[in-house]
Amino acid sequence: MTGRRPSGVLFVLPALVLLVVFVFIPLVGVLGLSLTNLDLYSLANTANLHAIGAENYLHLLRDRRAWQALAATLAVVVVGVPATLVLSLISALMIESIAERWRGLFRTALFVPVVCSTVAIAIGWRYLLNTRFGLVNHLLRVLGLGAPNWLGNPHLAIIAITIVVVWKGFGYGMIIVAAARREIPEELYEAARIEGAGVRQRLLRITVPMLAPTLGLLALLDVSGYWQLFAEPYVLTRGGPLGSTTSLLLLMYDRGFLWWRWGAASAIAVVLTAMMWMFAWAQRHARADWRGE
Amino acid sequence: MATVEIEHVDKVRPGGQAVLHDVSCAARDGELLAVVGPSGCGKSTLLRLVAGLESVTVGVIRIGGCVVNDLPPQRRDVAMVFQSHALYPHMTVYENLAFGLRVRGTARRETDRRVRQVGARLGLEAMLERYPRELSGGQRQRTALGRAMLRDAAVFLLDEPLSSLDVPLRAEMRRELAELHRSLGTTMIYVTHDQSEALSLGQRMVVLAGGRVQQIDTPVDVYRRPANRFVAGFVGWPPMNFLRAESLADMVGAPAGEAGVEYGVRPECFAAQPGGPDDVQFTGRIERIESQGGEWYLELALRCGRVLVRLRLEQALTVGEPLRLWVRRADLHTFDATTGQRVESSGR
Amino acid sequence: MPEPTGVASDMGVPTRMARAGAYLGLAALAAVTLFPLLWMASIALMSAPQAAAGTPPLWPQHPTLANIINVISQQHIGTYFFNSLVVATATTVLSVLVAGSAGYALAHVGFRGRRVVSGLMVFGVLIPTQALVLPLFEMFREVHLVNHYAALVLPVAANPVGILLVQAYMRGIPAEILDAARIDGASEWRIFRSVAVPLMAPILAAVSVLVFVVSWNEFMWPMIAMQQENMQTLPVALAAIDREHYQNIGLMAAAATITMLPMVCVFVASQRYYLRSVIAGSLTG
Numbered sequence: 001m002t003g004r005r006p007s008g009v010l011f012v013l014p015a016l017v018l019l020v021v022f023v024f025i026p027l028v029g030v031l032g033l034s035l036t037n038l039d040l041y042s043l044a045n046t047a048n049l050h051a052i053g054a055e056n057y058l059h060l061l062r063d064r065r066a067w068q069a070l071a072a073t074l075a076v077v078v079v080g081v082p083a084t085l086v087l088s089l090i091s092a093l094m095i096e097s098i099a100e101r102w103r104g105l106f107r108t109a110l111f112v113p114v115v116c117s118t119v120a121i122a123i124g125w126r127y128l129l130n131t132r133f134g135l136v137n138h139l140l141r142v143l144g145l146g147a148p149n150w151l152g153n154p155h156l157a158i159i160a161i162t163i164v165v166v167w168k169g170f171g172y173g174m175i176i177v178a179a180a181r182r183e184i185p186e187e188l189y190e191a192a193r194i195e196g197a198g199v200r201q202r203l204l205r206i207t208v209p210m211l212a213p214t215l216g217l218l219a220l221l222d223v224s225g226y227w228q229l230f231a232e233p234y235v236l237t238r239g240g241p242l243g244s245t246t247s248l249l250l251l252m253y254d255r256g257f258l259w260w261r262w263g264a265a266s267a268i269a270v271v272l273t274a275m276m277w278m279f280a281w282a283q284r285h286a287r288a289d290w291r292g293e
Numbered sequence: 294m295a296t297v298e299i300e301h302v303d304k305v306r307p308g309g310q311a312v313l314h315d316v317s318c319a320a321r322d323g324e325l326l327a328v329v330g331p332s333g334c335g336k337s338t339l340l341r342l343v344a345g346l347e348s349v350t351v352g353v354i355r356i357g358g359c360v361v362n363d364l365p366p367q368r369r370d371v372a373m374v375f376q377s378h379a380l381y382p383h384m385t386v387y388e389n390l391a392f393g394l395r396v397r398g399t400a401r402r403e404t405d406r407r408v409r410q411v412g413a414r415l416g417l418e419a420m421l422e423r424y425p426r427e428l429s430g431g432q433r434q435r436t437a438l439g440r441a442m443l444r445d446a447a448v449f450l451l452d453e454p455l456s457s458l459d460v461p462l463r464a465e466m467r468r469e470l471a472e473l474h475r476s477l478g479t480t481m482i483y484v485t486h487d488q489s490e491a492l493s494l495g496q497r498m499v500v501l502a503g504g505r506v507q508q509i510d511t512p513v514d515v516y517r518r519p520a521n522r523f524v525a526g527f528v529g530w531p532p533m534n535f536l537r538a539e540s541l542a543d544m545v546g547a548p549a550g551e552a553g554v555e556y557g558v559r560p561e562c563f564a565a566q567p568g569g570p571d572d573v574q575f576t577g578r579i580e581r582i583e584s585q586g587g588e589w590y591l592e593l594a595l596r597c598g599r600v601l602v603r604l605r606l607e608q609a610l611t612v613g614e615p616l617r618l619w620v621r622r623a624d625l626h627t628f629d630a631t632t633g634q635r636v637e638s639s640g641r
Numbered sequence: 642m643p644e645p646t647g648v649a650s651d652m653g654v655p656t657r658m659a660r661a662g663a664y665l666g667l668a669a670l671a672a673v674t675l676f677p678l679l680w681m682a683s684i685a686l687m688s689a690p691q692a693a694a695g696t697p698p699l700w701p702q703h704p705t706l707a708n709i710i711n712v713i714s715q716q717h718i719g720t721y722f723f724n725s726l727v728v729a730t731a732t733t734v735l736s737v738l739v740a741g742s743a744g745y746a747l748a749h750v751g752f753r754g755r756r757v758v759s760g761l762m763v764f765g766v767l768i769p770t771q772a773l774v775l776p777l778f779e780m781f782r783e784v785h786l787v788n789h790y791a792a793l794v795l796p797v798a799a800n801p802v803g804i805l806l807v808q809a810y811m812r813g814i815p816a817e818i819l820d821a822a823r824i825d826g827a828s829e830w831r832i833f834r835s836v837a838v839p840l841m842a843p844i845l846a847a848v849s850v851l852v853f854v855v856s857w858n859e860f861m862w863p864m865i866a867m868q869q870e871n872m873q874t875l876p877v878a879l880a881a882i883d884r885e886h887y888q889n890i891g892l893m894a895a896a897a898t899i900t901m902l903p904m905v906c907v908f909v910a911s912q913r914y915y916l917r918s919v920i921a922g923s924l925t926g
Contacts, residue, residue, distance in 0.1 A: 007829040008752030015743035016758060018799030019765055022777065027768060029776030091670055094663040102664075107916070108909060109671035112678065115908040115915075117858045119876040120897035123883055124681045127890055133696045135680070171674065172919060179920040199659070228771050231860045235880060249771055249861070256775050257865060269772035280767050346820050367826035379817035383839040392835070393825035444825065 027273075033266035040260040056267035066268065068243050069251040072158055076229055076247070080162045080169075081222045085215055087166065088173025093207065095174065096181045107178075111171040118168065122235035125164045126151065129236075151237050154244035161232050161245055169225065173218045180214035181207070220283040227276055248272045295357030295370065295447035295480055296322050297343060302352030304338055304504075312338045313504045316352070320448075325474050325481045327495025327512075329488055331527065335504040336484045337376075340450050343482060345369045357447055372444035376453040378437040380425040386412070386436050387421040393444055411439045430458045434466055438473065449481040455490065467494060488528045492516065500524050522633035525557050525626055531590075533557045533626070534600040554636055557626035560590075560603040563618040572619040575600070579614050593618070678901065684894035685709060692891035708895035716892075718899055720871055721878040725857055728793045728874055732856040733849045735798040741845055743799075744807025745837045749819055750829070759808070765801030771861050778865055792866040793874070797856060803848040806921050810844035811837070847918030850911045854904050875900040 034056050042048040060066045091110055095103050113121065128135050129150040137147040150160045184207065192202050229247040233239055239246035239254070246254070248268055256265030297320040304313040312335045320326035328336045341347045343354055345366035354361055361369045380389050387408060394404040412418050415435040425433055434454065441449055454470070455463045471494055474481055485491055491498045492512040500507040500515065500523075508520035519525035525533045536556045567574070577593040577600070584590075591602040593616060602618065610616070627636040680699065684692050685708050687701040692708075712718045746752070747759050781792045818840070822832045838845075860876045867873045873881065879900050886892050908915055 008746050008750035008755070011742040011746030011750060011833070012752075012758050015739045015799045015804055016761075018739060018795065019761065019801065021780075022796040022799070023765055023768055023770065023773065024761075026773035026776040026780065029779070030773055033775060087670075091667065094667050097660060097663045098667065104912075106667045106671055108912065109675050110667075111916075112905055112908065113674050115854050115858075115904045116678065116901040117860070117876045117879070117897075117904070119860055119879050119883075120681075120900045121677075123879065123887075123893055123897045124677045126887075127684075127893075128677055128680075135696055138696050167674065175916055175919050224767075224769065228769050230771065231876075231880075234860075235883065252772070253774075253861065253865075262775055266775050269775060272772050273769055276769050277767060341820075344820075344824060346823060366820075366823045371824065373821065373824045375817040375821060377815050377817050379815065379821040381818060381822070381836055381839075383842075392822070392827075396822075396825055396827045396831060396835075440821070440825070 030266045030269045030273075033262055034270045036263045038262040038266075039264075043260060043262075052263070056263050057271075059264065060267055060271065065243055065246070065251065069246045069248045069268075072233075072245055073227060073229055073247045073249075075158055076162050076165060077223055077226045079159075080165050080226050081219060083162070083166045084170045084173060084222050085219060087170035088177050088218065089208075089211070089215065091170065091174045092177035092181055093203075095178050107175065110174055113168045114171045116168070118231035119235055121168055122164065122232050125160075125167075126236050129160055152241055154241050157237050157241060157245045161229075161236060164232050164236065165226060165229065169222065173222065176218055177211060177214060180211055184210045216283060216286060220280060223279045223283075224276055227272070227279070296320060296355070297326075297448055297480060297482060298353075298355040299339070299343070300353045300355070302339075302342065302354065303350045304335070304342060304347070305350045311504060313342075316501075316504070316506055318499045318506060318509050320480050320482050323478050323480055325471075325483060325494060325496045327491035327498040328482060328484045328501060329491035329495075329498055329528075330486065330501035330507075332486050334501045336486075336501050337452055339501070340373075340452050340482060340484045343369075343448070344371055344373050344450050370447045371450055372441035372446035372448070373450040374437045374441050374452065374454045376456055378425075378433045378454075378457065380433060380436055380440075382425055385422050385424055386417060386428070386432075389425070389436055390421075390439050390443055393440065407443060411442050414442075415439050431462050431466060434458060434462075435469075438470075442473075442477070447480065449477075449479050451481060451483045453485055454483075456485070456487070470494065489530060492528065500527065502527070518635065519557075519626065520635055522555065522557070522628045525628065525635075529559055531560045531601055531603065533559050535628075536595075536598055536600070537630070553630045555628045555630045557628060558600065558620050558624060560601045562620050562624035563600075563602045563604060564620070565604060565606055565618060567619040568621055571622050573622060573625055575618045575620065577616060577618075579610055579612050579616055582610055582612055591616070678905075681894045682898045682902075684891060685898045687891055689889075689891055692894070693889075697890065708891040709899070711892055712895045712899065716878075716882050716896065717871075718875075718878070718896060721873055721875045722899065724790075724867075724872060725874040725876075728790055728863075729853050729856040731790060731794045732797055733853045735794060736800045736803055736852045737845050737849045739799050740803035740807050740848055741838065741841055742833065743804045744844075745811055745833060745841065747804070747808045748811035749814075749816055749837070762801045762804050762808075765799075766805065770796070774862055774865050777862070781866060787866055788869040788872045790872075793856075793859070793863050796862065797852075797859070800848075800852060803852060806848055806918060807841060807844055809921065811841060814840050843914070843917070844921070846911070847914040847921065850907065850915040851918040854907060854915070857904055 035051055035053060036042075037048075037050050037052045037055075042050075095106055095110075098106070127133075129137075131137060131147060131149045131152065134150070136150070141147055148156055150156050188206050188210075189202055192206055197205065228249055230249040230253065233245040233247055233250050234253075237245045239250050249272065252265045252268040252272070255261045255268065299319065300317050302313055302316045303311070305311050316335075316339060318326070318328075328339060330336045338347065342349050343356070345361065345364060345368075349362060356369055356371065381392065384392065390408045390411060391404050394407065399407075408421075409418070412421055415438060417432065417435055417439060420428060420432055420436075425436070428436065437454070451470075455466050458466060467490065483491070483494060492515075495512055497509065497511050498515055499509045500520075502523050508515055508524045510518075510520075515524060515528055519528060519533075522535070526535070534557065536558070563575070564572075575593070575595065577595040579591055580594045580599065581592040582589060587605060589602075589604045589606055589610060591604060591610065593600050593602050604618075628634065629636055680697075683699065683701055684697050686704045686706070687697060688703060688705050688707065691697065691702055743758075743762075747755060747762070777796060778787070781787050781789075786792050819832055819836060822836045827835065857874075858876060859874070860880070863874045864877045864880065867877060870878075870881075879896050882896055883893060
């Protein structure tokens with residue numbers, strides 16, 4: 001590599017500097033902040049600023065709202081991710097089974113929500129879900145199914161948010177699954193047909209297993225996206241009713257920027273990050289197990 | 294014009310993998326030196342070391358008498374033709390040819406003149422505005438050669454330049470390359486895994502295996518007097534037959550070999566009649582016959598093994614028949630069975 | 642199971658009925674995804690009384706631009722639009738430069754510590770950046786860059802996903818082409834400019850669309866970093882207008898449509914590149 005070493009570093013230097021300054025340093029920073037009592041009082045007078053060790057974390061353990069936020073976020077992830085995966089898979093398989101010239105049209109139609117601003121989407125859905133005037137309840141009334149108070153009922157509100165999240169997100173997975181489906185050699189299906197495998201068997205014995213690695217990866221992408229749920233509850237319910245739709249990130253935002261309790265808010269951020277790494281780690285192991293078979 | 298001298302070069306990859314051990318060889322001024330060896334023998338690495346694309350771990354490389362170990366590629370006065378041709382896919386043939394000149398700040402008019410001149414010489418005039426993907430394999434090959442020619446370098450380095458072409462085209466390009474070398478008179482180092490290419494193109498050839506030089510000689514001498522068992526088996530097609538010392542029993546008139554030697558006979562060296570008094574005589578049974586027009590490929594079962602025989606013979610042959618064949622004493626190669634090195638028979 | 646022969650065995654639903662079912666299912670899904678968006682655009686064109694009358698109808702009776710004019714004149718949506726455009730454009734340009742050079746070097750230029758840097762990029766993908774807004778805000782406050790475009794551009798300019806995309810793409814390009822340029826005598830910078838960048842053009846296009854859309858839609862950090870109203874981007878402003886005027890459905894629909902429409906257009910126009918980056922992004926994981 002005669003005379004080349006310095007320039008290689010120069011090419012990555014901008015990326016490296018930006019990442020270190022704006023990602024890695026803040027990452028250490030948030031961990032540091034979470035060990036302090038930084039709040040409005042210590043902001044005003046730094047003499048009040050102390051390192052308080054794990055106190056913020058111990059506090060979180062006893063904090064009913066933190067547990068509630070964890071439960072709400074987990075609920076969206078646990079219900080929303082499988083729902084998204086199923087919708088992504090079904091729509092991808094449907095897209096791949098129709099005539100080539102119609103695929104582009106449906107791909108665009110199902111993908112459009114992905115590129116739309118979450119805030120704008122949430123505003124639209126708030127009108128759709130309005131108890132008295134919303135179109136959703138209008139349809140339910142026509143069908144004689146009553147008119148639930150979607151955003152006012154703590155149990156329904158988190159479901160409503162999950163619906164919006166899935167509605168906006170499944171098109172992304174559809175594109176990825178469809179691409180992976182195209183990678184499955186057609187000979188496999190032909191061989192299976194010759195061996196007498198029916199439609200269902202081909203779907204369950206070939207398509208789904210062959211797509212499993214892709215679905216696993218997609219699950220991780222969806223989990224990490226939904227885990228950072230923020231704009232939907234911020235606009236749709238402002239975390240209510242009764243805190244039932246406050247996500248971890250929304251709780252962090254409220255504590256940090258409404259109440260200026262930075263130490264406490266940082267502890268939430270650290271927990272959120274750590275749990276996301278756990279998901280990534282678990283997914284990696286699941287994938288390794290799959291490959292190991 | 295320049296010589297290329299490679300002296301005691303070792304190359305160890307960053308991971309600790311040794312690719313070349315104590316390689317020494319030299320290309321004389323204006324010579325076409327073929328470097329041949331099985332894949333993974335380090336021949337491409339050797340070429341990249343000369344080009345300056347990689348750096349030597351130990352040893353010295355001289356081009357035109359100057360040590361170039363620390364010079365970047367552009368200052369070594371070398372041109373290179375790559376296995377994949379490595380044409381810039383986003384540039385037309387003209388731009389591909391002109392790129393090197395432009396980079397070196399050649400005047401536009403001069404660049405144009407020289408690009409057209411080289412293009413004409415290689416029969417690419419009509420192709421200059423095309424993109425590489427619109428060219429045939431041979432045209433791509435010529436463009437890559439043209440790029441090297443425009444480099445006006447003292448040394449041409451060619452890394453398997455014909456391997457991506459199909460067989461008939463390969464033969465044609467081989468002729469063109471030889472012609473080009475004759476007319477340019479540039480020193481060329483030609484790397485290939487195809488021994489027949491090295492035999493036909495090289496003025497001398499370097500046989501490389503396992504990162505070590507096995508033999509450096511003219512093609513004729515490499516073929517006639519392979520330095521060791523590896524070279525004997527690698528150069529020449531179909532490959533040489535090897536017979537253990539015990540199979541002496543099959544041969545009549547063979548030199549009384551010491552224990553621990555191995556004999557080698559090329560398939561084409563068998564004859565149906567004795568040519569001289571001290572010819573070696575083989576007797577065996579025909580196992581398999583394959584006709585190639587005027588030639589026969591026979592598998593002959595001796596008592597201690599089988600040999601492949603290429604024979605020109607009018608009479609018909611039958612499987613199962615016994616057959617007696619003769620080999621000239623000089624065509625019987627002897628190798629040390631443990632070291633594999635050639636043992637010079639006293640007869641020569 | 643009896644099946645008509647000669648029908649393509651695609652996805653294992655070869656029968657004509659199954660195919661019809663696929664069209665039907667897709668049409669239903671498309672209706673569900675498109676309807677809310679189209680209806681919003683429709684409401685944006687309705688007169689105030691029509692929009693406010695219980696459940697708004699599907700179609701404006703007398704299409705009017707009143708809501709849109711109102712959003713522009715009363716709510717200064719033009720300012721926010723301009724801010725969004727500046728931020729998204731600057732972020733795109735910067736991150737394409739950063740990702741292009743870094744991805745290229747990671748794939749094709751040897752240097753000490755390349756594997757470490759590569760590993761850092763992969764690690765970077767796994768960091769939930771929204772969890773870092775507290776220290777980030779403090780950093781920008783210290784250097785007085787809160788309420789500056791730089792606060793929105795710099796933190797996302799080094800996009801690990803974009804870098805990995807470029808790296809993966811460049812790995813598919815034979816190193817011999819770059820070696821040929823070295824032999825031709827080009828400097829490393831010249832090789833990057835004249836050979837690598839043209840070769841990377843497709844993936845750079847994909848990354849730029851991806852970054853542009855993501856940057857345009859960013860919400861949490863811009864809301865925190867842009868506290869001055871005239872510096873806000875569209876989604877932030879939209880949320881602010883919503884807090885005040887959420888009862889004015891026509892006005893909100895107009896503002897939301899103005900926020901979304903540019904991205905829908907960008908997506909439709911550059912679909913080929915955009916979808917490629919989505920697919921490639923999933924393969925680097």
